[in-house]
Amino acid sequence: MTHPAAAPVAAPTPTPADLLLVHGRLHTVDPALREAEALAVRDGRIVWVGADAEAARWAGPATTVLDARGRLVLPGFIDAHNHVRLGSDDACVQLAGARDLDEIHARIRAWRADHPDAGWIEAEAFDYSAVPGGRMPTAADLDPATGDTPALVLSYDVHTAWLNTAALRLLDVRADRTDLPFGTAVTDPETGQPTGFVKDFAVKGLSRDGHRALAALGVPWASPDRQYGRLAKSLDDAIGYGITTVVEPQNSLDDLALFRRARAEGRLRSRIVAALFHPRGTTDADLDEFAAAAVEFADDRLRVGPLKLYIDDVVEPRTAALLEPYAGCRHHRGDTFYPPEEFAALLARLDARGFQCFVHATGDRGIRTVLDAVAHARAVNGPRDARHQVVHVECLDPADTPRFARLGVTACMQPRHAAPDIAGPGQDWAENIGPERWHKAWPLRSLHRAGALLALSSDWNVAEMDPMIGIHAAVTRRAPGGGPAWTPEETLDVATAVEGYTMGSARANFLEHERGSLTVGKLADLVVLSRDILRADPDDIPGTVAETVVVGGEVVHTVTG
Structure with missing residues (x-):
């Protein structure tokens, strides 16, 4: 006796997606499904990853369809150490690329000409190599360009500060007062007088007490409005580079108000993990406050918790x-x-x-x-x-x-x-x-x-924020403009570097179940790149642009043209 063949059972039609990405080359960073062409998002999370041929099942009348046009699609970048609160300050003299004291003086004088009534001269991104002979700078090196206006110059790594003579007086830096709230003043070994160079600025000057001390002394750089301006600008930069999660590694409890403000004003498009600074002298009561902050700020947009030490x-x-x-x-x-x-x-x-x-x-x-x-x-x-x-x-x-x-x-x-x-x-x-x-x-x-x-x-703003610059350096050990490699035996392949900026950073921050790969169930954070960096000449990687950035299923950044 024969039986009729069973009729094929059609797969059930899924509930339509809110966002459907098609025609992409998805590098998922998920070993269970390494590559795909399309994905569907509902309620901010990925609900399907697969082939273009199956994508139409997820489309409905209200579905937004994003055509990747064959572009490489990656999980959103997770920058595991990014000082978005420091940023690049528009009110500062910019010294990046100034290779000697003459150029530093010229930039400061040009700024003074444009700001004749400024009460302070503030500058950032000073490079140690600009001072000849490998020595550290002194107030005497700065005075010719600054005159009697107090000046604060921050190194490119923000670990040291450079003061002129007027600032030494105003900030009360003396031979018998070198242990400062914002750093440790270096003294001349012969005279015992402060040189104008201040070390430990990152440890002390970026602390809660250090910021308060500088603000109380009238240093504009430390004011809350200037801090917020740097944060807002850096957050805009981050999302433009496809960085969908930023780990801000050094904050005081005071600084959390800046993130709260950014969120209220719609500037917090990237997700934030904020580490709290644990300087020497932190008490058990401080730790209790840190733990309470971790409970208060604990959603997928703004999380507080890790501690930063030196x-x-x-x-x-x-x-x-x-x-x-x-x-x-x-x-x-x-x-x-x-x-x-x-x-x-x-x-x-x-x-x-x-x-x-x-x-x-x-x-x-x-x-x-x-x-x-x-x-x-x-x-x-x-x-x-x-x-x-x-x-x-x-x-x-x-x-x-x-x-x-x-x-x-x-x-x-x-x-x-x-x-x-x-x-x-x-x-x-x-x-x-x-x-x-x-x-x-x-x-x-x-x-x-x-x-x-x-x-x-x-480590913005110590170096460029753009992940393409970092990936290029990881793969080539060369400068963005090319040239010889240095210690090339320690290069990574592109896929490993991408993983370091996505799943590696997710795991490092206990986020691997929510972020770091294009996986069903995870937050729909992704970036569409202008170039397939997995196949491109490595020296072309720095020119790659984040054409579309999606956070939680919402398109938050696009580049047209």
Whole structure:
């Protein structure tokens, strides 16, 4: 006896999507489905990923259809370390690219001519290499261009400040008052007088107390309105680059009002993860306030929680902590901000309270001190999924490379910093470290091969915010304009670099179930690029543009023409 063949059962028609993207080349960063052509979004989340041939089933009368025109579609970038509150300040003299004191003076004089009534001269993005002989700048270097108007010049990494003589007087910097609320004044070894150079600005000047002190002294740069202006501009830049999540790594409780304002005014189109600064002297009561803020700010648009700490400073002014002396020095190795035992005990206490810690560490001794502290915390508290981060990892001893994966520590790194025009031969970083240690510089490939989680980022405004610039540097170890590569043995392939800016940064920040890949169920954050960077000549990557940016299923940025 035969039976008639069963009639084929048609797949049920899904509820129409709010947004349907078609004709794309989707690089999903999801190993379960690496490539696709289309996706559907409903209620801000991805509900389907697949082939163009199946996409029409998701279209309805109210569906917005986005034609990617064959373009590469990636998950929205997650910039794991981006100081959007610092930004590029339109009220400052811009010193980026000024290569000597004459050019710095010329830019300041031109600004003064346009602002004859200014009560302060403020400048940013000073490059240490602009001062000849590898020395740090002095008030006497600044005075010829500034006269009696007080001047505050911030270095490109915002780790140091440079004051003229008028500012030294106004800010009451004296030989017997060098431990300042906003930094540590450097003194002349012969006279004992302040030179005008102030180190530790990132540690103290960007703290809650430091900002309040500068604002109280009348420094316009520290005023709330100027801070908000920098934030709003940087947020606009971020979304224009396809950065759909920004990790702002260093904030005080006061700064959260700026993000609240940006959200109320519709400027918070990128999602924010805000880390709270834990300077030395932070109390248990402060930690209670930090924990309360993490409860108050805990949605998918604005989340507060991680803590930012410093173990050392930076290589250029020789304030990073090295295992061996700086090149040309017999003894100077830099200092850690905490003795190792004290820092280990501190990290264990924070770990026990459930905090995730982002620890700035650039020198090999600084990095080792952090890894030792994490090992101590695990021994004391037992292992947990803490995902503590070492931020920057600029000079890593190879013996410590496997410890990242073993301890579950994320390497939060900025590939652009490793390009030769910033750190290579002839620049202060390379000269201070010395050629015999160049193999330790930003070891991206070594860490990746050792199983470390890489979270890649810009460190804006230390370097360009554009992820295309960072990906190019990761892939080539060259400057954006080309030229020779520096330490090319530590390059990454493009797909790995993209993962570092998407899924790697998502995992580093406990966001992997919500962001980082084009996966059904995740937030619909994505970017359509003007060029297929996975197939393009690597030197063409920096010219690539984010043509369309989608956050939560809403098109928030487009480039036409």
